[in-house]
Amino acid sequence: MRIAIIGPAFPYKGGGAHHTTELAHRLAGAGHQVAIESWRAQYPAFLYPGQQTISEPEGEPFPGTRHELDWRRPDGWWRTGRSLRAYDLVVLAVLSPVQVPSYLGILAGLRGGTPVVALCHNVLPHERKPYDRPLMKALLRRVNGVLVHSEQQAELARGLTAHPVRVAEMPAHLPTPSGGVTERGGRAAGVRNQLLFFGIVRPYKGLDVLLRALAAGPEDVSLTVAGEFWGGLDETERLIAELGLAGRVELRPGYVPAADVPGLFEAADALVLPYRAATASQNVWMAYEHGVPVIATRVGGFADQIRDGVDGLVCEPDDVGSLADALKRFYAPGEPERLRAGVRPVDHEPLWTAYLDALTGARRSA
Template identity: 35%
Template sequence: MSSPSKHILLLGPAYPYRGGLAAFNERLAYALQDAGHQVTLITFTLQYPDFLFPGKTQYSEDAAPEGLAIERKINAVNPFNWWRVGRELRKRRPDVVIAAYWMPFMAPCLGTILRQLDDRHTQRIGLVHNIIPHERRPGDQLLSRYFTAASDGFMTLSTSVKEELADFSAAPVRTSPHPIYDSYGARVNPTVARQHLGLDADGRYLLFFGYIREYKGLELLLEAMANPMIRKSGVKLILAGEYYGNQEKYETLMETLGITDLVIAHTSFIANDEVRYYFGAADLVVQPYKTATQSGISQLAYHFEKPMVVTRVGGLPEIVPHGEAGYVIEQDAEELAVSVLDFYQNERTESLGKGVRKEKQRFSWSTFVETLEQLF
């Protein structure tokens, strides 16, 4: 049963910003509205200074999402703005303010805004994607403590983050898995998807999707692609996503391993309306991460009903049951190659696909909202 209607402000990335966090917040706003709440997204006028942003652009080229109230107010690097926005939001007397937290860089602005709110009237909830960042820097823990000290409770998307939060705060925590990303269109028949991308209709394709960052372990997958049995099997890798790191490093590795002809690179940002074709074309989605908490890529794979290979890190094993919805492996290129070969040689498409369709029922937005409402 949903809680009584609340006036909710959701702080974090949203349109016109692009990427998984913006997509998550927008989809959560829809789900909260469906549950009867009044929701306003409060996003950034400046999210990252250009010199700190590793990609080509922070902004979406898509149309604004319909049916959402989105206000651009927060300047992530201007302390005067944090005080002003916090006091402005205080005057609105919201019942709940949910602040999305994913990296310590955002702790000063979000923590300061939360501190301006009237905690006698407004409940302050931290929606914590990561409390300890994948790519760590000095001062991370101090900054995260500044954010957590301003929150009355927390929502996490994995038990690993919940356990890490215990070192930062004794406030109540609720956990529910990252729901399915179902806002990228319907599934596409593999033949149609491959034709759209100019691929062989009868080919065998793995998919690495999303921003290419150091912690995502792409080199492990590239090393697996160099396995002689992989080459013999005719498997190719679709590399789809923008480099957020050392592009030259990965391209040099492909050349050194002699696998350039096995990699189909689409290394620019993938527009929302193109996502379904990449997942439609793939047989298996590979996430060879070095560290992880949860992953929106897994939830895209569930939406498009694709089996996965994930490494045994963070919350990924919670999301992908081994042998049912895919493979859970150690961070080992040979084990990754063995899993891929098993998938094709033993024709696991149907059995693992059935497991994916069963597991995806766990990841509804309504369940996520019901868990979140326990903190209200």
């Protein structure tokens, strides 16, 4: 098939751009003729206060990538849609409702002649605004099929459209410096009494819950927080001071380049994902590829990814006591070593096969 993917790609950073690029590589590897239609200007700066682009690619860029789309040029949205009328499938990578106006412009250019699948990373944002639901409803009612990453997201999508909705687990797509699974044998033995929170810091990810649990948990354990802070550092720094954690919490604000990621995981006993809400996350797979157990809340797909008591621990969301208890259980004598020994890298080839089948099947069932 001739397949066009519309979504972010390098020089844009982050999981969405990595997913778009890896999906294109996988579809091309399966024998399809693939193109990516990406952006030269994706969002106004006020809608994304963090760093939007990077200067060096992390992973292999897809050669068939164009960067013609611009949020300031609706005429270009329509022209892009018109240029894709001869394709057998168009995939809209949906990361936020703010993309919907441009996607509706592209659909107007297509004029209904080409099957379109909305690949929704999140059907609705974790932190919602009044316009999110009507925008997503307008989009999902105009596509032929929807692909999501969890049953919970499928239920949200079915409430917005009568078109077919398929579910497929999101396979790994974040690159490592070597381009493959990270080497796991270089870490020296021993417990570091060090935890890691990794990724963009937003309210739904529950860093405040983790800080309170850390204050109530084992007294000799420290935490590194590495990632962009969506709303700035002030509130987090105030909470750290209030809890008396200044000597136990290291803040490393800003985008973390792929080359720096192994060192962060090397220094950590566990990755902690204290999310209040989630759909799918690459961070569990990333931790496992670095040989690191995961402590996470029972939201999204975490409970399916983590074998509770084998390669990590699962606790209740938005519950300081439950997370503090999990930290204490993790640091019981011998537990960090036992849980680390249970970590196994995941074979993502079957997951990618199922994912591509679900995506192309969404076209056939549309």
